[in-house]
Amino acid sequence: MSQRVDLRFNDRPVRVPLGVTLFDAASWNGIAIDSTCGGHGTCKKCRIRFKADAPLPTSLDLRAYTAQEIKDGWRLACRTPATTDADIEVPPLTTRPKAATVGVGRQVILRPAVIKRYLELSEPTLTDQVTDLERVLAELADLNPAPDLAVLRTLGGTLRRADFKVTAVVADETLIAVEEGDTSGRVYGLAFDLGTTTVVAALLDLTTGTPVAVESMLNKQQPFGADVIARISATMLDPAAGDKLRQLAQDTLAELSHAVLKAGGVPPEEVYEVALAGNATMVHLVLGIDPEPLGVAPFIMAARLLPEVRAGDLGVPAHPQARAVVFPAFGAYVGGDITAGLLASGMDRDPRVRLFIDIGTNCEIVLGGRDWLLATAAPAGPAFEGASIRCGMRAADGAIEAVTITEDGELKLTVIGDTEPAGLCGSGLVDAVAALVEAGVIDSSGRFVRDADVAPGLAGRLTMIGKERVFVLHWSADRDPASSVYLSQRDIRELQFAKTAISTGWQILLEEAGLTTEDVKQVLLAGSFGSYLSAKSAIRIGLVPDVGPRRIVAAGNVAGEGAKMALLSVRDRAAALALLEEVRYVELSDRPDFNDRFIDQLGF
Amino acid sequence: MSQRVDLRFNDRPVRVPLGVTLFDAASWNGIAIDSTCGGHGTCKKCRIRFKADAPLPTSLDLRAYTAQEIKDGWRLACRTPATTDADIEVPPLTTRPKAATVGVGRQVILRPAVIKRYLELSEPTLTDQVTDLERVLAELADLNPAPDLAVLRTLGGTLRRADFKVTAVVADETLIAVEEGDTSGRVYGLAFDLGTTTVVAALLDLTTGTPVAVESMLNKQQPFGADVIARISATMLDPAAGDKLRQLAQDTLAELSHAVLKAGGVPPEEVYEVALAGNATMVHLVLGIDPEPLGVAPFIMAARLLPEVRAGDLGVPAHPQARAVVFPAFGAYVGGDITAGLLASGMDRDPRVRLFIDIGTNCEIVLGGRDWLLATAAPAGPAFEGASIRCGMRAADGAIEAVTITEDGELKLTVIGDTEPAGLCGSGLVDAVAALVEAGVIDSSGRFVRDADVAPGLAGRLTMIGKERVFVLHWSADRDPASSVYLSQRDIRELQFAKTAISTGWQILLEEAGLTTEDVKQVLLAGSFGSYLSAKSAIRIGLVPDVGPRRIVAAGNVAGEGAKMALLSVRDRAAALALLEEVRYVELSDRPDFNDRFIDQLGF
Known part of the structure; x- marks a missing residue:
């Protein structure tokens, strides 16, 4: 069976992961299905109809529909998984939500926690002495908010200045403001x-x-x-x-x-x-x-x-x-940014086993999918930020961000801002080491090979600064190695330790899950570093498992995207909270097998 | 059937109003019966046994007890009303609450919202990385509190300085503090x-x-x-x-x-x-x-x-x-002080019809009992505070607080501080007018009678200041009426309007309830003014209904007592909230029958 199924919602074709609910499948693609319970099978509003080959009804379907409706193909979208290709009818909505694209290509149906509602209230009289607050709350009975004291302080004046035409602002279960007139078009987060x-x-x-x-x-x-x-x-x-x-x-x-x-x-x-x-x-x-x-x-x-x-x-x-x-944190070193990142990258919804890696001084690693998730943190150190690297620098103008060696042994550099190279940023470092390993200048233990073993085109670049061997990536005008941009033997060791910390992390998670590299369907690289990193080089040095470069995906600033999703959708916000219970944190620092695994992973 | 029943709880005799639940009857008298549900019939812990003549079991009794236990006289105290004299066994408590006397002779079983609990926590390790907060909350599972952000800010340091021996402070459903060591003996409100x-x-x-x-x-x-x-x-x-x-x-x-x-x-x-x-x-x-x-x-x-x-x-x-x-308010002029007062005087529990009056510039009046309550506010004006009275003053040293005229026509004054009279406070004003009405110096319309009709012993006191007739209560040394302490015709009118505003209020409440004065079993006078007022005089001028002086009870500072009860007992606090739903507010200011009733009540 394929890992993807092809669906048609009201004749619009979409391809979704096998096993997601049809409600989620539609939501992800911006197709809104009615629901007030958030997919818990209680509101019975997420009505859809299979035009043919409807799956067996669930017990909930049998309660939600008549026998004729079941026969006609009606099912509840929130309880029906996408198991085969299907052609589905979605009835028009009773209310029309909007959708926005955030996260890793996710469509989020808008349902912010903040709701503004314009109210035209009747004015109090001696025979209608309902308090100001209860007068407002009566119009918000469906939201049933509790008031803030601050709202009460000015409510009387607000209502009377505005002739009892006001906009109530409800955030979650709290009435946070009552504003004069109709301000319902202005809501920001x-x-x-x-x-x-x-x-x-x-x-x-x-x-x-x-x-x-x-x-x-x-x-x-x-x-x-x-x-x-x-x-x-x-x-x-x-x-x-x-x-x-x-x-x-x-x-x-x-x-x-x-x-x-x-x-x-x-x-x-x-x-x-x-x-x-x-x-x-x-x-x-x-x-x-x-x-x-x-x-x-x-x-x-x-x-x-x-x-x-x-x-x-x-x-x-x-x-x-x-x-x-x-955002809540899973552990001291797998924080709320990762919770947000998992939300934005759909790790909580996708049934496939994926590996989520956020590379930094502290590197967070999460393995799993909709049904289970394992998380850990690996102390990668500052190598990827260029901090402990001789010619290291941040990913700014002048930083070498990509390095290739052509088949005829020519070194090619890509420099941020297209200027004279001034140093090496994290992605350039990974590229340089990967290219030199590939070209045989660095051996599998991480040492520069003997001068004699280097290809003629590169040979002159392998030289010494003091007692340390270095490989010059870009010669300075005076051709002094010390003022050139180079990679040192110690730099290689720094990178080697950093990548090994990370690969030991995901290796241990795979073992905890009883899986191997082959089971990983995708590697998501979170953060800006992930966007610049060459997938091929990352695989070459063993930073990520070898799942093929096309399955290594730069996910971008998923933490920020997750934060946006929390503002746009209470449903996704609740999903982030739910993640807290679903993720198991694996502490590496007290594992007896950690050192063995680390040494296993150390080579290139 | 008598309005009171005589009970014995574990051989201790108590007399309680007919119809109260045995749970409340015991509580009021400081006899603690187990309960965790607060008398809602759900916890089934309020077990008591009738030593003889047990009433018919309720459906809840039948679910709570075996047939043998029912036969032995076991009943649930919260669902059994006191309808006849009875001898009752109360089992020892599983937990022993304390009681305190507050309100109008009420015994309150201590159950404050603030709970302190001393905890000796296990210290975290690499294999037990539970967060500081969750470590504390695990020991408070029965209270299930949510934390304040302020608690989190210092929690880490507090736990570690105290070697994880701390006192948690929970108020209602919030963890408001975690303190070093055992501070559980120090809780104030x-x-x-x-x-x-x-x-x-x-x-x-x-x-x-x-x-x-x-x-x-x-x-x-x-x-x-x-x-x-x-x-x-x-x-x-x-x-x-x-x-x-x-x-x-x-x-x-x-x-x-x-x-x-x-x-x-x-x-x-x-x-x-x-x-x-x-x-x-x-x-x-x-x-x-x-x-x-x-x-x-x-x-x-x-x-x-x-x-x-x-x-x-x-x-x-x-x-x-x-x-x-x-404390919540019933209406703009029947405020939280009255809610507290009703709580402290047991208006929410006593099945008798009682009248609660808090006399002041604004006078609050509540009629009813456990099953229904009507409330209103009457604008009495400042007469009772002495503010609009010629010789009026606050109830301070020198104020005439009581006035009597003996049968042989002698005027007797009681003065606060036993000093020379300097003026007339509210209770003295009521007494003076009542005494002069009784003595025939003031007629039923509120006018001073003709000089000729005044008894000889008092005649010299009825005189003129300018164009106004006055009655001198205490002559100054120079026997000039204007520098003496006197009651003027206008003072009488002020009092007359004030008392009529109040009596119109309770009269309308009685009519709303379809009752008459005879149905009122007690009049509670709240506030300090009520403590000084002569019941006889209050009846004489028509300020309160004529239920007999012994049924006019000074309730004292019931607002303050109610506030204390709210601190001591969450159960009583909840009862105060419940009052809000039980009291019906009757607005007087737009009633077409108000003026008629007012004129009816105006005379003495």
Whole structure:
């Protein structure tokens, strides 16, 4: 049986993974099917009809439909898996939701937590002394929200100035605002990817799902160290550092927010919800939670699931009552950014076994699919960020980002910004090592081969700086190796340790699952590094399992996409929470088999 | 059948109103019966046994007990009414609650919302990486609280400094604190009666129910006017007045809190919950809610039930996460102080028809019993506070508080502080008018009679000041009526209008209920004024129905007592909320029959 099935929804052909429910299959492709229960089989509204060859009805179908309807092919979409090609009729919706494309080509049906509703209320009289709040709530009975005290403080004046024509703003189960007149067309949200290095903010129009503006900048916490361990250590050395780090993270979010709000021409008070994805350390720091137990064995988080957080708790300019959705973390080193990434890449819905890798100083690895997920974290160190590499640099103008050696032994470099090469970024490093392994300049143990064994075209490039052997990638004008861009023997060792930490991680997860490389149908590389990495080189050095280059997919900034999805769809938000229960965290640091596996994986 | 039944619980005799449940009857008398469901018939723990003559079992009894147990007299206390005298066995408790006396002789079984629990937790390891929060929550599974973000911020350090031996503080469904070591013996609450004139604070030890310290002072809002209308008007004239009034109310609460905390030697952070009863205007003002719609027809509150409020929202010094219970109001002029008063006086439990009257500028009147309650508000004006009375004064030293005329026509005065009379307070005013009506000096229409018709012993006291007739109660040294303490014809009219507003109120409630004065079994006079008022005089002038002086009961500061009960018992707190649904508010200001009734009631 094929891993994909071909469906037609109202004559529109779509191809979906085998085994997903028809409800999800339609949702992913932007075809809306009625539902109020979120696919739990209780509302019985997700009616679809098989034009032919309907599957056997489930017990729920038998309760939802008459015998004639069952015979006619009617089934509940949320309980029917896509097992064979099928031609399906979807009835018109009673309400028409909109959809937006986010994540890894995912279509999200818009159902934000924030709902605005324009109300024209009757005015109170001596025979109708219903309170102001109950007058508003009576029109929101289907949402049944609880009020914020802040709403009550000004409600009387608002209603009377507006002649009792107002817009109620309900976020989840809370009435967060009542505004004069009809403001129902203005609903915005801010989605953040709070990275250790880079922070990204997106302003979303929640009425359309459209991103209005996107900005990114370096995390202002950088002076406290490049990685999470450095920042946690700072709080352990200086009791005031925690407050400073919180303030810097919040300043970063605030500055980005102001930038996207300005670009979109949106005032802060029209932002009614915020979503944030970040690793556990970033989330602890930005919320002012003591991060120390994260940084020392046995690596304990304050909480997996966070209590209610407001935009103000993150320092984000927004409506004063705006709530913040902060993605929950699986473990101290597999954080909410990964939860968001799994959501955006559909790891919770796709029945195929896939491998999700977010490469960084700390590398998060998740293996599995809809039915089970295993996660771990591997300490890869800073090699991929160029930090411990002699000629290493960030992926900025002048960085060599790709290296190839042609069959006739010619070295070709691709440089960011098309300028003179100034250094080597992470993807260039992987490419350089892969190319030199392929060309026989580096042997399988990771050592430069003897000069005599190098192909003539490359031979001159293998030289010495002091006592260390180096391979010059780009000669400086004076042809002094020390001022050229080169790869050193130590650089190779750094990369070798980094890639081995990662490959040991996914190797152990495969063993835990009782699977081998052949079972992995796709490798998703999350983050910007994944976008630049050559799939072929990554396979060549053993960073990823050899599933063939076409199955190595750059997933992009999935953490940010997941944050957007949380704003656009309460259903997807709930799915992210559900992931918390579905993922099993595998701790590597106390495994007796770790060193054996590590040595197994060390070679090229 | 008598209105009272005599019961024996474990050989202790108690007399209770006919028809109350045996569970409530025992609770009121401090006899604890097991229960976890709060008398809803679901936990089946409130086992009692009739030693003889058991009533017919209910369907719940039949489900809770075996046939033999039914035969032996076992019944569920929460579903069995006290209909006849009975001798009852109460089994020993599985847990032993404590009781405290509050309210109108009510015994409250202690079950505060704040629960402290000392925990000795296992320390995390690499094979037990449960988060800090989940480690704590695992020990609180029966309470299932949600955490505050503030708890998370410091949880890691707290656990580790205390070697994982900590005390969890749960308020209702929230984990509000985790403290180092065992602090379970220190749990305090603050109960406030926020009156327009006087504010009272009580510090309660929630582990014993004991009041540790009580203080009262004048409401600092006084400069903005004596009554609620004056204060609401202030906010309408000056946009800044609302903030000032909020600040003054909060300053009053804070000053009282500091006084009782100092007296009790209790630090603010050991106060984990606060309860406040106040009229609707006071509650709006202290919470910063716009009060304007309360002050103008059709008199609309922002809300009946308030959203979650924290001690900090009231300006009260307490644990930063302490919640505040603010009593809900029935209507704009029957506020949370009345809800609290009804709770404290057991109006929600007693099957008898009773009349609850809280006399003040605005007079709240509630008629009914366990099965139904009617409420209204009557604008009595300031006569009872002495404000519109020529020689009126507050009930302070020098105020005439009681007046009698002996059979031989001698006038006797009782003066607060046993000093020279300086004026007339509310109870003295009522007494003076009642005595003069009785003595024939005032006729039934409220006019002073002709000089010739006055008894000889009193005749000289009826004289003129300018064009107004006055009756001198206490001559000044110079025997000038104008510098003496006297009652004027206009004073009588003021009192007459005030008492008529009130009696029209209860008269209309009686008519609404289809009852007459004879049906009223007790009149409860709430507030300090009620404590000083002579029952006989109140009946004589028609302020209260003539049910006989012994059935007129001074209930004291029932608002403050109700606030205490809310802190001591979640069950009673829930009962106060339930009252909101049980009381029907009768608006007087638009009734076509109001003027007729008013004129009917005007005479003495």
